[in-house]
Amino acid sequence: MTSTRTLWSTTPSTNLASRSRSRSSSSTASLIVIPTPTNSSPSTSPRSLIMPASNGSVIELSETPDATKLNGTLKKKDLKHMAMARKQSSPMMPAFIVSAPGKVIAFGEHAVVHGKKAIAASIALRSYLLVTALSKSKRTISLRFPDIDLSHTWDIDELPWAIFSHPSKKKYYYDLVTSLDSDLVAAMKPHIANVSLHKSEEERKIHQNSASAFLYIFLSLGSQSFPGCLYTLRSTIPIAAGLGSSASIAVCLAGALLLQIRTLSGPHPDQPPDEARLQIERINRWAFVGEMCIHGNPSGVDNTVATQGKGVVFQRPDYGKPPNVKPLWNFPELPLLVINTNQPKSTAFEVAKVAALKKTCPAITDAILTAIDKVSEGAAELISRENFNHEEVESLEDLGKLMTMNHGLLVALGVSHPRIERVRELVDYEEIGWTKITGAGGGGCVITLLKPDVPAEKMKRLDEVLARENYSNYKTTLGCDGVGVLMPAVLKNGMSDNDGGDEIDQDKFLNADGMAGVEELVGVNGENGDREAWKFWGVED
Numbered sequence: 046m047t048s049t050r051t052l053w054s055t056t057p058s059t060n061l062a063s064r065s066r067s068r069s070s071s072s073t074a075s076l077i078v079i080p081t082p083t084n085s086s087p088s089t090s091p092r093s094l095i096m097p098a099s100n101g102s103v104i105e106l107s108e109t110p111d112a113t114k115l116n117g118t119l120k121k122k123d124l125k126h127m128a129m130a131r132k133q134s135s136p137m138m139p140a141f142i143v144s145a146p147g148k149v150i151a152f153g154e155h156a157v158v159h160g161k162k163a164i165a166a167s168i169a170l171r172s173y174l175l176v177t178a179l180s181k182s183k184r185t186i187s188l189r190f191p192d193i194d195l196s197h198t199w200d201i202d203e204l205p206w207a208i209f210s211h212p213s214k215k216k217y218y219y220d221l222v223t224s225l226d227s228d229l230v231a232a233m234k235p236h237i238a239n240v241s242l243h244k245s246e247e248e249r250k251i252h253q254n255s256a257s258a259f260l261y262i263f264l265s266l267g268s269q270s271f272p273g274c275l276y277t278l279r280s281t282i283p284i285a286a287g288l289g290s291s292a293s294i295a296v297c298l299a300g301a302l303l304l305q306i307r308t309l310s311g312p313h314p315d316q317p318p319d320e321a322r323l324q325i326e327r328i329n330r331w332a333f334v335g336e337m338c339i340h341g342n343p344s345g346v347d348n349t350v351a352t353q354g355k356g357v358v359f360q361r362p363d364y365g366k367p368p369n370v371k372p373l374w375n376f377p378e379l380p381l382l383v384i385n386t387n388q389p390k391s392t393a394f395e396v397a398k399v400a401a402l403k404k405t406c407p408a409i410t411d412a413i414l415t416a417i418d419k420v421s422e423g424a425a426e427l428i429s430r431e432n433f434n435h436e437e438v439e440s441l442e443d444l445g446k447l448m449t450m451n452h453g454l455l456v457a458l459g460v461s462h463p464r465i466e467r468v469r470e471l472v473d474y475e476e477i478g479w480t481k482i483t484g485a486g487g488g489g490c491v492i493t494l495l496k497p498d499v500p501a502e503k504m505k506r507l508d509e510v511l512a513r514e515n516y517s518n519y520k521t522t523l524g525c526d527g528v529g530v531l532m533p534a535v536l537k538n539g540m541s542d543n544d545g546g547d548e549i550d551q552d553k554f555l556n557a558d559g560m561a562g563v564e565e566l567v568g569v570n571g572e573n574g575d576r577e578a579w580k581f582w583g584v585e586d
């Protein structure tokens with residue numbers, strides 16, 4: 046069951062707070078025939094049909110009769126429906142949407158890149174990727190990423206399939222990829238170089254990073270027989286602000302492509318947690334590849350929390366091996382304020398800055414990173430104590446002190462910014478809480494843990510100064526669901542049970558008005574709590 050955690054906010058704010066909801070099965074509208082996987086790896090399954098059952102659940106029917114899987118109760122009309130489907134044999138997958146959350150890092154950013162521990166939690170701000178198959182004759186792959194004004198199309202048959210599928214290079218959906226292959230990056234280069242040629246250098250770089258994340262995963266998992274497709278992305282996460290926007294889109298891309306090559310059998314309500322965890326891990330591994338394309342040397346904490354959701358204590362002592370991840374299923378309901386300095390920053394740049402400091406001052410930098418590790422350890426221990434109470438000043442004060450220490454250590458690493466220090470100064474001056482950078486720093490967001498019962502006039506004063514000085518803040522929730530799927534892309538949007546639902550096509554999706562419009566149209570939590578069609582891998586113990 047989902048539980049959501051409210052973060053506090055001053056006003057004015059972007060209120061994208063979510064609501065709790067059930068994980069029951071969806072009502073679906075169209076009949077789907079999924080083509081044989083395009084990935085020729087050993088354990089792909091046979092051709093199958095996925096279709097709606099009259100009880101609203103989805104039925105998957107394998108070509109092998111023995112392997113017929115029924116996730117819903119079959120009724121006569123379902124069987125008739127299936128017989129018709131066999132005759133039609135359309136190769137098109139229905140349009141579907143994959144969504145993944147952003148995150149806050151509560152403790153340990155930067156240190157986590159160097160093998161230390163970090164604590165992170167997902168938030169209710171999310172990315173949504175709509176995947177629409179084109180007719181068989183269209184041999185193109187198009188990206189429409191309006192948040193960054195990116196639109197690009199590749200001809201499938203012109204992409205460098207030969208090198209990506211060469212036995213010495215080929216990676217499969219279950220592989221752990223911990224570095225980008227320089228030959229593959231070089232082969233992709235001409236296809237990335239012509240993305241957004243007419244844009245400024247700065248904008249082009251952003252576009253090419255996002256396009257690379259897609260193309261590397263696409264060429265690794267797909268094959269030349271992949272169907273023509275449109276990938277349309279909208280996100281409610283502020284970009285490059287420390288809230289994990291890149292990881293969130295990387296998770297959506299990885300999830301969508303793994304679904305398209307049919308290497309994920311879920312999510313569905315009856316899935317055993319072990320199977321769900323395996324599938325989540327597949328998505329996470331490929332999302333990490335996307336993150337490497339966008340910011341060079343990621344630790345993997347952002348994509349892990351965006352895939353799995355809730356909270357995690359994360360550590361990657363050895364980059365050649367999977368990380369150690371301790372899930373925090375009940376991340377405490379901390380009274381956090383997320384403030385965006387609106388100062389653009391680059392994670393790649395800030396991470397490289399710390400790496401350079403480590404080279405020039407190794408002993409001191411190592412000592413700082415080790416101190417951050419101790420702070421994260423202390424915080425993990427504190428929030429797991431029986432008597433930790435997020436409503437009590439004693440608990441919050443202990444955690445707040447650790448946040449202050451963590452922030453000071455990040456300042457020592459050189460990843461703060463005058464606009465970040467300004468927020469800290471304002472909050473400290475009013476004595477209303479404890480502030481630290483969240484994410485890469487250099488700008489972006491800070492988090493403030495608020496003391497209980499902060500007088501309204503103090504909050505008002507803070508609000509006014511922040512608004513005057515062009516800061517914004519976000520009201521959201523902590524510890525939300527990870528990657529989710531809406532398949533097919535049909536939502537009821539308040540209609541009665543007898544109505545088929547609203548199909549989300551590319552036009553509707555592109556025309557949704559701002560972040561609130563996207564949430565209203567496709568959000569995993571609808572206004573009336575009626576978004577059961579969204580499914581999540583049930584990974585909790």
Ligand SMILES: Nc1ncnc2c1ncn2[C@@H]1O[C@H](COP(=O)(O)OP(=O)(O)OP(=O)(O)O)[C@@H](O)[C@H]1O
Nearest residue numbers: 192254255280285286287288289290291392484485
């Ligand atoms: N909505 C989006 N559409 C397309 N590309 C996006 C979107 N959101 C993020 N990106 C890609 O991710 C990049 C931002 O990643 P970056 O790691 O710098 O910031 P972040 O992930 O928001 O912050 P942090 O890593 O500190 O949490 C963008 O420059 C762009 O390439």
Ligand SMILES: C[C@@](O)(CCO)CC(=O)[O-]
Nearest residue numbers: 154155343344345484485
């Ligand atoms: C700065 C960093 O530690 C967190 C970015 O959200 C980078 C990373 O872990 O990949």
